[in-house]
Amino acid sequence: MGKRHNWSFPYFIFMILFVVLPLLLVAVYAFQDSNGRFTFANIIRFFSDSDSLSTFALSIEVAIENTVLCILLGYPAAWILANKKYNRSSVTIILFILPMWINALMRTLATAELFNMLGFQLGKGTLIYGMVYDYLPFMIYPIYTILQKMDKSYAEAAQDLGANPVQVFWKVTFPLSMPGVTSGILMVFMPTVSTFAISEFLTNNKIKLFGTIIQENINSSMWNYGAALAFVMLLIIGATTLLRGNDGEEAGSSLI
């Protein structure tokens, strides 16, 4: 036992260096002014700056829209994929997951080029399109996993008790697949809030999201304010992860 404990040492060092320390640095910078003195000014500045707040609101709005669209498109897709009647091969699943294997930046650039070529006006429409395109697999996969693993006898028991196929879905299949949906929401919603590349490429920087302003601040050496913004975002991520509870664990871990 004692020896085995030592094996975790390298991972422990890794976590300290690349996860805990950077997070601490973010927190430290967030509460310092440019001279290194402790201050709440950065946080206060965010909450009193209407530009920042409206960007933040817009980010949340886009993230919600993206998540809702991903559920609406992803759930039926996952359901069809998990249903042996419609899908007999694993090839279809790979086709759905395939985009995840290609760098998101490349896909986004390619999408932007496609819109330019077709003469579409880049704006919120194209932004949402890009978001859904990028994040849809993250919604499909956890839902698919949970639907596929679901014991068929639940649906049969419901039918046996008098539920027609529509009732079976709404009263049994859907509630039982909620952990997958929760997992999907977390994997789509949070990254959407902090994304900046998609908005940059697919709107030509016309629409700024929260991730964009963090990136801009950091890039223009405003480390403290950038860190404060990142800190606020981290808190929100932390809060939504708590909302998820234990339900999503199964579906989430199956993806990893």
Add this chain to the structure above:
Amino acid sequence: METHIIEIQHVSKSYSGKKVLDDINFYVRTGEFVTLLGPSGCGKTTMLRQIAGFVNPDEGCILLEGKDISSIPPYERPLNTVFQRYALFPHLDVYDNIAFGLKLKKLPEEEIDRKVRKVLKLVSMSDYEDRDVESLSGGQQQRVAIARALVNRPKVLLLDEPLAALDLKMRKDMQIELKEMHEKLGITFIYVTHDQEEALTLSDTIIVMNEGRIQQIGTPADIYNEPVNSFVADFIGESNILNGTMVCDRRVEFIGHEFNCVDEGFGDNVPVDVVIRPEDIYIMNRTEGAQFTGVVRSCTFKGVHYEMFVNTESGFELQIQDYNAFEVGSTVGMLIKPADIQVMRKERTCNTFDAVVTDASHVEFLGASFECDATGFEPGSRVKAEVDFDKIELMDHREEGAIGGEVHFILYKGDHYHLTVLTEGRGHVYVDTQDIWDKGDLVGINISPSHIKISGTDGQEA
């Protein structure tokens, strides 16, 4: 007049070319407790699922109160099922699981409440209505599953091995409770199990199935006392199954002795199977007055009785149960009463294959070519190839045989084993052997040329 609530007529079902149900016919009387009994893979669960509506028969029809329900979806059938692993909805508590069917019927709230409470009382789970189903023990989940089905007052309750997941003690208790519920409610029960003891305890009628066919239908006593074939005799209870010859009416020969029996109408000198239950052989310390004698080889205490294996002087091994223990190595005398000898017609006395002659020295059957003397038959002609049970050689490795197979069923016949081997092409080969094989063993099958007897199919001789 008795009414048949369920009638199964000529139902067949195949999965990817394999017949899992072959021309099934039976009926269930209103209020009856019927058990479908058989080993795993015999088609009993498929049959139940067809009645429930989850599987559609390829052929035949399923009548409920005289009306064909084959095309009615499961949610419109007035039947309910207790599933093997309960299938309780994990997102609902005990109350909502039970109320599920009633809520779908849009019954008024008070009525649902009243019915749920009543059924919870019936299954002795009154205090558990708010409990999360996953926090219940197996036995409690079982009760909820039964309550969830019964609350809808189904015309027939279908139970798919409902007690299989419970431990022995709990299973025995639940058997008694199920029997009581059946008597109290008057609902027809169709029960599926592989446990013969459970079937004997619970049922009014037992339907014994094997390999997709019904072997025997009867009351528990009929099935136990008068099994129609060696499969049923072996599957239900302990038994000595022996090769015998019906000498004439009321006279049968086996283990080298002639016995009086009560069976008639088999004809003279006809090979038969003889079944003797271990408790029906009388065993005593003296040899005078005995029909035959033997030496006790083992004696084991089984609680109520002792179980002994005795080697008869004619070289057969018999299983005997008696309240008294007999010393290992001692010589004993034995007696069998005429009424305790169950004689069964043999289903076959040798292997018979449909074969095609390929040339003067080869025939083809079971998907392989075998060397044999086929002179006088035109190549391409269809013939019958017969091989005696004991002339089939089984090899340890599939590669050593002309064809491969799997040992499917083993019957001990007192001095040899009678095996049913399922070939790769799903043909049956019956083998008599002294060697010990296990069910599921993969074997190679060889037949030496001199042991294949060829004859024309429609009486034409060579």
